[in-house]
Amino acid sequence: MAGAAGGRPSVWGIYSSMEYGPAPEGAGPAQAWLETHGRSFGHFMDGKWLKPEGRETASSTNPATGELLATTLQGAPEDVEAAVQAAAKAFEAWSRLPCHARARHLHNVARTIQKHQRLLALLESLDTGKPIGEARDRDLPLVVRHFYHHAGWAQLMGTEMGGWKSLGVVAAVVTWNSPLLPLAWKICPALAMGNTVVLLPPPRARLSALLLAELGAQAGLPPGVLNVLTGEGALAGGLAAHPGVDAVAVAGSVEVGRSLRRATAGRGPRLSLQLGGDALAIVFDSADLDGAAVGLSNAVSCQRGPAPGAGALLLVQEAVAGALLQRLRARLGKLRVGDPLDKAMDGGALADEAQRDAIETYVEEARAEGAEIFQAWAALPARGPFYPPTMITGVATTSRCVREEILGPVLVVLSFRTAKEAVALGNNRPSGLAASVWTENLPLAMEVAQSLQVGTVWINGQNLFDAAAGVGGTKESGNGRDGGKEGLYEYVRPSWQSRPRPGPAELDYKTFAASSGAAPPPVPGRSGVARPELEENMPRVDRTYKLYYGGAQKRPEGMASLPVLDPAGNVLAYVADGSAKDIRNAVEAAHKAAPGWGKRASHARAQVLYYVAENLELRREEVASRLGALTGAPPKEAQREVDLALERLFHWAAFCDKSGGAVQETPLHGTTLQLRQPLGVVGVACPDERPLLSFLSLLAPAVARGNAVVMVPSPRYPLPALDLCQIFDTSDVPGGVVNIVTGNRDHLSRTLAQHQDVQAMWYFGSPQGSQFVEWASAGNLKRTWVSHGAPRQWEDPAQGAGEEFLYQATQCKNIWIPMGEIFAN
Numbered sequence: 001m002a003g004a005a006g007g008r009p010s011v012w013g014i015y016s017s018m019e020y021g022p023a024p025e026g027a028g029p030a031q032a033w034l035e036t037h038g039r040s041f042g043h044f045m046d047g048k049w050l051k052p053e054g055r056e057t058a059s060s061t062n063p064a065t066g067e068l069l070a071t072t073l074q075g076a077p078e079d080v081e082a083a084v085q086a087a088a089k090a091f092e093a094w095s096r097l098p099c100h101a102r103a104r105h106l107h108n109v110a111r112t113i114q115k116h117q118r119l120l121a122l123l124e125s126l127d128t129g130k131p132i133g134e135a136r137d138r139d140l141p142l143v144v145r146h147f148y149h150h151a152g153w154a155q156l157m158g159t160e161m162g163g164w165k166s167l168g169v170v171a172a173v174v175t176w177n178s179p180l181l182p183l184a185w186k187i188c189p190a191l192a193m194g195n196t197v198v199l200l201p202p203p204r205a206r207l208s209a210l211l212l213a214e215l216g217a218q219a220g221l222p223p224g225v226l227n228v229l230t231g232e233g234a235l236a237g238g239l240a241a242h243p244g245v246d247a248v249a250v251a252g253s254v255e256v257g258r259s260l261r262r263a264t265a266g267r268g269p270r271l272s273l274q275l276g277g278d279a280l281a282i283v284f285d286s287a288d289l290d291g292a293a294v295g296l297s298n299a300v301s302c303q304r305g306p307a308p309g310a311g312a313l314l315l316v317q318e319a320v321a322g323a324l325l326q327r328l329r330a331r332l333g334k335l336r337v338g339d340p341l342d343k344a345m346d347g348g349a350l351a352d353e354a355q356r357d358a359i360e361t362y363v364e365e366a367r368a369e370g371a372e373i374f375q376a377w378a379a380l381p382a383r384g385p386f387y388p389p390t391m392i393t394g395v396a397t398t399s400r401c402v403r404e405e406i407l408g409p410v411l412v413v414l415s416f417r418t419a420k421e422a423v424a425l426g427n428n429r430p431s432g433l434a435a436s437v438w439t440e441n442l443p444l445a446m447e448v449a450q451s452l453q454v455g456t457v458w459i460n461g462q463n464l465f466d467a468a469a470g471v472g473g474t475k476e477s478g479n480g481r482d483g484g485k486e487g488l489y490e491y492v493r494p495s496w497q498s499r500p501r502p503g504p505a506e507l508d509y510k511t512f513a514a515s516s517g518a519a520p521p522p523v524p525g526r527s528g529v530a531r532p533e534l535e536e537n538m539p540r541v542d543r544t545y546k547l548y549y550g551g552a553q554k555r556p557e558g559m560a561s562l563p564v565l566d567p568a569g570n571v572l573a574y575v576a577d578g579s580a581k582d583i584r585n586a587v588e589a590a591h592k593a594a595p596g597w598g599k600r601a602s603h604a605r606a607q608v609l610y611y612v613a614e615n616l617e618l619r620r621e622e623v624a625s626r627l628g629a630l631t632g633a634p635p636k637e638a639q640r641e642v643d644l645a646l647e648r649l650f651h652w653a654a655f656c657d658k659s660g661g662a663v664q665e666t667p668l669h670g671t672t673l674q675l676r677q678p679l680g681v682v683g684v685a686c687p688d689e690r691p692l693l694s695f696l697s698l699l700a701p702a703v704a705r706g707n708a709v710v711m712v713p714s715p716r717y718p719l720p721a722l723d724l725c726q727i728f729d730t731s732d733v734p735g736g737v738v739n740i741v742t743g744n745r746d747h748l749s750r751t752l753a754q755h756q757d758v759q760a761m762w763y764f765g766s767p768q769g770s771q772f773v774e775w776a777s778a779g780n781l782k783r784t785w786v787s788h789g790a791p792r793q794w795e796d797p798a799q800g801a802g803e804e805f806l807y808q809a810t811q812c813k814n815i816w817i818p819m820g821e822i823f824a825n
Helices: 011-017 028-036 077-094 099-115 117-128 132-160 180-192 207-218 234-240 254-263 289-301 318-334 353-368 419-427 442-451 485-491 580-599 602-618 620-631 635-655 691-704 719-729 745-754 767-776 803-809
Strands: 043-045 048-050 057-061 068-073 164-166 169-174 196-200 226-228 247-251 270-274 279-283 311-317 372-375 390-393 410-416 434-438 456-459 492-494 547-549 552-554 561-565 571-576 661-664 670-678 681-685 708-712 738-740 760-763 783-786 810-818
Touching: 028 117, 043 077, 043 207, 068 207, 077 169, 077 196, 077 226, 077 234, 099 117, 099 132, 099 180, 099 207, 117 132, 117 207, 132 180, 132 485, 169 180, 169 234, 180 196, 180 207, 180 247, 180 485, 196 234, 207 226, 234 254, 247 254, 247 485, 254 270, 254 767, 270 485, 279 289, 279 419, 289 318, 289 410, 289 434, 311 318, 311 419, 318 390, 318 410, 353 372, 353 390, 353 410, 410 419, 419 442, 434 442, 442 456, 442 810, 485 492, 547 580, 547 719, 571 719, 580 670, 580 681, 580 708, 580 738, 580 745, 602 620, 602 635, 602 691, 602 719, 620 635, 620 691, 620 719, 635 691, 681 691, 681 745, 691 708, 691 719, 691 803, 708 745, 719 738, 745 760, 745 767, 760 767, 767 783, 803 810
Parallel strands: 169 196, 169 247, 196 226, 247 270, 279 311, 279 434, 311 410, 390 410, 434 456, 456 810, 681 708, 681 760, 708 738, 760 783
Antiparallel strands: 043 048, 043 226, 057 068, 164 492, 372 390, 547 552, 547 738, 561 571, 661 670, 670 810
16 A cells, blocks of 8 residues: 555555555454354254264364364254254244244344344354455345344234245255355245244355354244254255155255255155356446446456356347446456455455366366456455456357356356347346346336346346345246245145145156056947947047147147046047157147237236136036036036136136236335246146046136146046137137147156246146156256145135135246436435
8 A cells, every 4th residue: 555654654645546455354253152162063953052972073164264163063864853853843832823923033033133243244254255245234134134024924924824824844955155145035934934944054154054043042032943953965855855844945056956856756845946047137238337337347246156146147239348348347357355354355255175176167168269268366365265356258158158157256248239139148048047137228128127037137236135025036046936925935835735745655767657558448349439329320420539739639649549438437539648749749839829928918818718718608518518427427516617617717817917016115216026927838737636627727827827838637537628629719819828638647747847848837646746747847947836646625716726826827026126317315
């Protein structure tokens, strides 16, 4: 630093150089807390510390210096059992507390955290390498805000969440190396909705989770409500698969999400996934380039691992690419990386040398491909796992640094010409976590924001978070939401529903339902084979039931049929025996129809559903008669099912224009919009009970909210679904919005569950089929909704048309729109 005589800087020297001086934060409070525990920690269970004998230990070190902070236990299966038992025992009392009592508890935790905010920020910085300014000024206020916000939801659960109840024990698995904020994302809504929690923090950053649990106990949380179990990542599978766990909430990598999806398949717990994926930034030629450069460089500086907002892929319009890159080089070159406890630092340390080596591998591969690399080496400390802010330009879209997430301060830049090209490039990625859109053209910004397949969009901003607006992704970034009312649904189940406990079957996933397994159909000459009826010595024309996709009836690719029997065992008709090829054809047709149908005005979608109901009403007697002949139901019962199906169509037609989203009440000076958007293509395997009512009860909400569907009707009673094809054709249903493939339910569901372009799979069949669907969905981490073999009373509005159908048919996106042209705040 410029100085004067005696080594002390002069005022003139300071103003002339404008250099940063050191601004270290004392680590005394954190070191003192560690000393009070002898720098040795066990698990925190049932409101107290627990150190079982014979456990291995792991060292928690400061990644910036290598200093040993403390040792923690490596948990064993016995510890998982103890933690789950403590949480299950506490759940009985915690879930029965009055809503106001739970609200008071969460309020007190928020107050207690505020009293120890500096201690938590210091410990998080020491344990993770995160800059103290980021931990103190962003993370801790958000943690406190989450506890306050969810104290409010605890108070209002009885009125605002009517028809829902607590799940039970929630296993919260966090593997991100900056865990404090993700911990609050999982803990707060779970506790507010009356659940208890077993928390598994990341292997390399456990200390802030242990302190948070201790503060919770100090604030008066009952023993067993919040438990912290420490251990390696392998412990997560055992915790998630424990039969006493009712829900698993994950914040981690895509690999962790896939592993836990397979571990929990067929066991019955709810699974909420908040996974990785690099954030996207799109800068148009109408943007404020200086503001964009500031926002993007700040995002790069705080990127040390998977988290929403850690911007890594920049798309910039060609006309301004040179100007923006010049500004970014200037900004990135001045970022300071170093001691995380120095308040003047922009970036801190990585987790370890292995992470640094992995980043370097990506960068050197790009360099070898001819990319231009800009790095701010001057600001880098000589020792420690630090990496300079880096920008990669001149790469192809096929480059590995574009296709894969880089867990470090690296910005990869691509250019585009038109907005349509930018949206296509942005959506051509397996992940979909968050994005920022930079433009002064608000209509353009809103259209791009609605078109991007991500969970959060910031307009002219970056890294905006609040407890009132859910955070979460799409595609391989997971399907859960943390924050806002939308995040509460991850931790509740319908009041009428019991926790399914099917127990996983020993399935051979390679061979399960790999073929239709259909017995040879009856052949002419055998008894029970249907023959054309005679009317005045004239045979009736044979009716051929085909598949229905793309708005047309199609013969099956396998050229095979299946018999449909009446209650007496006689053949009523033959239907197509669909195959994997037929499913792929139907999915292709659905994908062509989904974008247009999703963008159609909600009133127009409602009119189509009303038209379907109108045409079904015209054939009420015919449909009821055929339904009775097929199922053996008395005429009045069959007519009642048709009438209930008509009512369901009206119900979801009414919802078309009444559940599009809300305005979130965040602290932003501006507007935060929550949009309920369609998922895309939804595969639906229908149950045997109430074949017409269940078919339309599943189809209508998905279609009403803008999805295209591939329906697998009841294999035992497929005719009511096929009878609807003519009704769809005469009711202005666009081709490809509704597709019907008949055949073996499990065989067809296998292809749907494994299909990479199906966004969600609903399965209402056997426990074994449910297990396979959940296991196979790990491929592209599609959303699943399965019955585990449990029947529903489809005629009951709560079970056949409840709010859960709306939740399953949509995904929430939050769009942050700042203001400030007239008033600064």
